[in-house]
Amino acid sequence: xxxxxxxxxxxxxxxxxxxxxxxxxxxxxxxxxxxxxxxxxxxxxxxxxxxxxxxxxxxxxxxxxxxxxxxxxxxxxxxxxxxxxxxxxxxxxxxxxxxxxxxxxxxxxxxxxxxxxxxxxxxxxxxxxxxxxxxxxxxxxxxxxxxxxxxxxxxxxxxxxxxxxxxxxxxxxxxxxxxxxxxxxxxxxxxxxxxxxxxxxxxxxxxxxxxxxxxxxxxxxxxxxxxxxxxxxxxxxxxxxxxxxxxxxxxxxxxxxxxxxxxxxxxxxxxxxxxxxxxxxxxxxxxxxxxxxxxxxxxxxxxxxxxxxxxxxxxxxxxxxxxxxxxxxxxxxxxxxxxxxxxxxxxxxxxxxxxxxxxxxxxxxxxxxxxxxxxxxxxxxxxxxxxxxxxxxxxxxxxxxxxxxxxxxxxxxxxxxxxxxxxxxxxxxxxxxxxxxxxxxxxxxxxxxxxxx
Amino acid sequence: xxxxxxxxxxxxxxxxxxxxxxxxxxxxxxxxxxxxxxxxxxxxxxxxxxxxxxxxxxxxxxxxxxxxxxxxxxxxxxxxxxxxxxxxxxxxxxxxxxxxxxxxxxxxxxxxxxxxxxxxxxxxxxxxxxxxxxxxxxxxxxxxxxxxxxxxxxxxxxxxxxxxxxxxxxxxxxxxxxxxxxxxxxxxxxxxxxxxxxxxxxxxxxxxxxxxxxxxxxxxxxxxxxxxxxxxxxxxxxxxxxxxxxxxxxxxxxxxxxxxxxxxxxxxxxxxxxxxxxxxxxxxxxxxxxxxxxxxxxxxxxxxxxxxxxxxxxxxxxxxxxxxxxxxxxxxxxxxxxxxxxxxxxxxxxxxxxxxxxxxxxxxxxxxxxxxxxxxxxxxxxxxxxxxxxxxxxxxxxxxxxxxxxxxxxxxxxxxxxxxxxxxxxxxxxxxxxxx
Numbered sequence: 001x002x003x004x005x006x007x008x009x010x011x012x013x014x015x016x017x018x019x020x021x022x023x024x025x026x027x028x029x030x031x032x033x034x035x036x037x038x039x040x041x042x043x044x045x046x047x048x049x050x051x052x053x054x055x056x057x058x059x060x061x062x063x064x065x066x067x068x069x070x071x072x073x074x075x076x077x078x079x080x081x082x083x084x085x086x087x088x089x090x091x092x093x094x095x096x097x098x099x100x101x102x103x104x105x106x107x108x109x110x111x112x113x114x115x116x117x118x119x120x121x122x123x124x125x126x127x128x129x130x131x132x133x134x135x136x137x138x139x140x141x142x143x144x145x146x147x148x149x150x151x152x153x154x155x156x157x158x159x160x161x162x163x164x165x166x167x168x169x170x171x172x173x174x175x176x177x178x179x180x181x182x183x184x185x186x187x188x189x190x191x192x193x194x195x196x197x198x199x200x201x202x203x204x205x206x207x208x209x210x211x212x213x214x215x216x217x218x219x220x221x222x223x224x225x226x227x228x229x230x231x232x233x234x235x236x237x238x239x240x241x242x243x244x245x246x247x248x249x250x251x252x253x254x255x256x257x258x259x260x261x262x263x264x265x266x267x268x269x270x271x272x273x274x275x276x277x278x279x280x281x282x283x284x285x286x287x288x289x290x291x292x293x294x295x296x297x298x299x300x301x302x303x304x305x306x307x308x309x310x311x312x313x314x315x316x317x318x319x320x321x322x323x324x325x326x327x328x329x330x331x332x333x334x335x336x337x338x339x340x341x342x343x344x345x346x347x348x349x350x351x352x353x354x355x356x357x358x359x360x361x362x363x364x365x366x367x368x369x370x371x372x373x374x375x376x377x378x379x380x381x382x383x384x385x386x387x388x389x390x391x392x393x394x395x396x397x398x399x400x401x402x403x404x405x406x407x408x409x410x411x412x413x414x415x416x417x418x419x420x421x422x423x424x425x426x427x428x429x430x431x432x433x434x435x436x437x438x439x440x441x442x443x444x445x446x447x448x449x450x451x452x453x
Numbered sequence: 454x455x456x457x458x459x460x461x462x463x464x465x466x467x468x469x470x471x472x473x474x475x476x477x478x479x480x481x482x483x484x485x486x487x488x489x490x491x492x493x494x495x496x497x498x499x500x501x502x503x504x505x506x507x508x509x510x511x512x513x514x515x516x517x518x519x520x521x522x523x524x525x526x527x528x529x530x531x532x533x534x535x536x537x538x539x540x541x542x543x544x545x546x547x548x549x550x551x552x553x554x555x556x557x558x559x560x561x562x563x564x565x566x567x568x569x570x571x572x573x574x575x576x577x578x579x580x581x582x583x584x585x586x587x588x589x590x591x592x593x594x595x596x597x598x599x600x601x602x603x604x605x606x607x608x609x610x611x612x613x614x615x616x617x618x619x620x621x622x623x624x625x626x627x628x629x630x631x632x633x634x635x636x637x638x639x640x641x642x643x644x645x646x647x648x649x650x651x652x653x654x655x656x657x658x659x660x661x662x663x664x665x666x667x668x669x670x671x672x673x674x675x676x677x678x679x680x681x682x683x684x685x686x687x688x689x690x691x692x693x694x695x696x697x698x699x700x701x702x703x704x705x706x707x708x709x710x711x712x713x714x715x716x717x718x719x720x721x722x723x724x725x726x727x728x729x730x731x732x733x734x735x736x737x738x739x740x741x742x743x744x745x746x747x748x749x750x751x752x753x754x755x756x757x758x759x760x761x762x763x764x765x766x767x768x769x770x771x772x773x774x775x776x777x778x779x780x781x782x783x784x785x786x787x788x789x790x791x792x793x794x795x796x797x798x799x800x801x802x803x804x805x806x807x808x809x810x811x812x813x814x815x816x817x818x819x820x821x822x823x824x825x826x827x828x829x830x831x832x833x834x835x836x837x838x839x840x841x842x843x844x845x846x847x848x849x850x851x852x853x854x855x856x857x858x859x860x861x862x863x864x865x866x867x868x869x870x871x872x873x874x875x876x877x878x879x880x881x882x883x884x885x886x887x888x889x
Contacts, residue, residue: 032553032554032555033554034552034558035502035557037558038558038562081738084738085688085738085746086687086688086744087687087688087738088493088496088498090496090554091496091498091683092684094498094501094676094677094679094680094681095684095734097502097676098673098676098727099681099728099731099734100731101673102673102674102677102723102724102725102728103728104724105673105721105724105727106718106720106721106724106725107720108721109720109724110718110719113720127569201506201562201565202562202566204562205558205559205562205566208555208558208559208562209563212551212555212559215551216549265570268569269566269567269569269570270566270570272562272565272566273563273567275563276563276566279559283545289550
């Protein structure tokens with residue numbers, strides 16, 4: 001390992017850290033306790049200081065042990081306070097975080113006054129210094145990653161159940177306190193080994209970002225864990241390459257625009273910004289859960305709804321004389337729907353492009369194809385109305401709105417099942433099979449046949 | 454004014470510095486503590502954490518755009534960054550479906566990283582020291598003064614005092630609205646108090662307070678002071694008005710005690726203030742009269758003692774009822790109710806109080822003890838009868854619940870139960886229910 005260049009070492013270290021922090025962090029993100037990671041990172045400071053005062057700065061393992069003990073103490077205090085008092089978890093996290101960290105600051109300032117005291121060694125823990133990574137650090141990181149991986153894999157099933165349904169886990173007689181402590185203990189270890197690399201403030205980012213980003217791409221925990229490990233590793237390695245200028249050299253340009261001034265950038269913040277970029281990409285472009293894809297599907301649904309509402313309105317207006325498909329005035333449509341003239345015209349233009357209607361000045365007429373589609377839409381609406389009246393016992397003048405909101409989502413299978421059910425119960429007369437008669441009076445259309453008096 | 458100026462001028466440097474540290478520290482802590490009460494009540498404490506970190510890029514950008522470290526520019530920049538954090542967090546949570554805490558964590562760490570990089574990239578020659586952002590410069594409060602109306606006022610005082618007044622004024626003016634929207638946002642909306650608007654105004658105030666406190670005390674003390682006094686007060690009071698006073702008190706105590714301790718140990722003042730605030734919270738956790746660990750333990754111990762003594766009395770009464778010839782020894786009696794030190798203690802207490810006499814051949818009830826025990830056994834059997842008659846429980850399932858319930862049935866409840874029973878003479882197991 002000594003043959004490796006500094007950059008290669010840092011690269012290995014940061015990718016490993018990103019990978020394992022992402023996996024351990026996924027669980028806390030799912031359990032809505034993401035900021036516990038932040039608390040652990042801050043709470044480690046007094047432990048580091050005390051270990052430094054006791055053993056000096058030559059033994060990194062000793063310093064990390066001090067930090068680990070402080071982290072465990074912080075977890076213990078947090079658990080005690082949230083379980084036994086009325087203080088809520090967020091306030092407790094904030095208090096433990098700031099008090100421990102302030103104690104660390106106080107100790108740092110004490111260390112600065114100690115003869116031969118040198119807090120430079122400790123301030124790398126505040127802001128992280130990946131380039132100071134030693135072979136020993138990589139060895140520690142590898143062992144921690146391996147152990148964390150083994151723990152998470154061995155307890156995968158239990159942690160999964162516990163994360164999503166702690167009550168169920170308890171009712172199964174599992175030792176949930178032990179599970180909780182294992183999970184948080186793993187997180188503590190990972191947080192502590194990350195401190196010298198990215199620093200106290202930014203360690204939380206490595207814990208939260210990969211899991212939160214991975215959550216956008218999948219609904220399955222297993223996939224999410226693998227993805228967050230990959231995202232974490234990518235974050236770590238991309239950040240390292242970017243901060244050393246390597247990435248800009250390979251690509252021929254600088255993707256984050258950070259290194260152009262020729263000033264070396266601190267690795268930790270660059271890693272976090274790379275993570276933020278990956279996160280932002282996931283927020284925007286993930287299929288299904290991403291903001292863009294959700295916006296697109298919402299727009300599509302609205303357009304489908306408007307199209308179907310137009311067809312049904314036209315059907316209802318033509319219902320007194322379906323054979324002839326009479327021309328209908330624009331005003332008559334607008335009288336039924338709260339559409340602006342602009343929206344109505346736009347919808348009609350779209351309908352005529354699809355061949356559903358023929359337009360002649362201010363009048364429209366369903367085409368045979370449009371009539372067929374309109375009949376389907378109206379059938380869905382009325383079947384659901386009848387189902388509400390028959391099955392849910394809702395008054396016939398209250399079903400129109402309810403049906404409005406559901407008719408666009410009914411599948412053909414559901415409609416056939418509805419029709420069969422209504423026919424079996426005798427609510428749907430034989431002659432109505434194509435499109436049932438509306439179960440309630442339709443406004444402003446005296447000519448429309450209706451079963452209600 | 455001149456008298457104050459003269460008075461200040463005749464003080465030596467050390468005293469003046471100490472006074473200024475007390476003043477600036479207290480003002481900062483009280484400003485944060487008052488606003489923090491509402492954060493704690495609304496379960497948004499960690500927003501303070503997020504804001505305190507996220508203002509860094511605001512400071513950097515303000516410097517880059519204005520080219521100066523003037524307080525006005527810094528203020529605007531940090532305030533903008535604070536509001537940006539709130540908006541981004543909300544947007545991620547609402548439109549991106551990210552859990553609230555994770556979105557906060559992502560936003561503030563990313564902004565902080567951006568701030569560090571901006572400073573390194575464009576402003577490495579100026580002194581926005583990231584460490585001073587964390588630790589504050591309270592120790593140097595007297596060094597940078599601005600003359601105002603003949604007084605040499607420290608810069609930090611000038612930035613926190615108006616914010617303090619603003620916070621107090623806001624709380625006084627919108628007291629009712631703040632109260633309702635903090636405890637019941639739905640109710641406040643139906644009363645046409647815009648809960649959403651209150652939320653954003655409060656956020657803006659938090660950002661403003663954080664920024665104003667920043668230069669003096671650093672982000673760590675801001676976080677501590679936004680949360681710890683409010684949470685401490687919440688453990689001690691049940692009324693909002695009192696809670697605000699207590700929070701302010703904790704703020705002042707932390708400022709003064711923190712400074713004194715910091716001088717004592719020759720260390721960072723802001724850090725020590727935060728530690729004192731944390732210690733106040735720890736004290737409240739343990740000693741709060743109603744919600745503290747100690748009082749809870751005492752209450753639990755009292756209840757178990759009472760239950761032991763009532764069990765002892767009840768058992769002795771039942772033995773008399775069965776006309777058992779042999780009386781129980783003290784050890785046997787204690788064993789029969791579960792044993793342990795507390796049971797021994799209670800038996801001795803019953804003997805001391807004259808409910809039980811301990812003779813050579815064992816313990817037995819006195820007349821006074823018998824009267825008391827009769828009431829307990831009556832409660833027990835009335836409850837058994839009630840469970841069978843009104844809840845239809847089988848006979849063999851009523852003893853255990855009655856055993857728990859008997860300790861909590863007072864006279865009034867016993868009377869009400871007996872009024873609802875068809876038979877108040879005999880319990881479901883066929884034993885007599887003792888009369889009142």
